[in-house]
Amino acid sequence: MPEYKTYEQKMRFYKSSEWKSLRLQALERDNYECQECKRQGEVYTDQHDPDKHKRLDVDHIKEIEDYPDLALELDNLQVLCVWHHNEKHNRFSSKPPKWDDEKW
Template identity: 80%
Template sequence: MPEYKTKEQKVKFYKSDKWQALRQQALERDNYECQECKRQGRVYTDYHNPDKHKRLDVDHIKEIETHPELALELDNLQVLCVWHHNVKHERFAKKENKWNDEKW
């Protein structure tokens, strides 16, 4: 079973033809809509987006680092907007308050 622990292993996986085909299947299945936005009653779509940067990611529900056997399982994928994907993976830096005074 392949491992996806190093950056090189992940890059190779995400550039593979198998992943690209499966990613497209997930986008089509989820109608090019962020599934988390949908759960919250909003619609966020990316179908035929003319922008240079993608707005949707295909996310592994169970991460490939810990569940490599599910890396190519369509049922383990969900489409998320870049915002929700970053929230899921806690990619936003937390800003510290530089002021240490009390509020009035």
């Protein structure tokens, strides 16, 4: 079972030809549309944009760090625009609001 814990392990994965072809399959399946924008009713598509690969990311719904066996599972992939991709990952790293104990 491969592990994707470190930056190097992840980079090796994202550079693999397996990932590159699977990534294209996910883009095709999702019609080059951000699935999160779609859920919100705004279709974000870069289909006619020559720079599409810079602005659409393929995201692992379950992180490969925690679910390495789902790394190459098409069902675990979704297309997200760069904006929503960043938002998803910031959500996990954002700290809970600081407890303000001065009021007590």
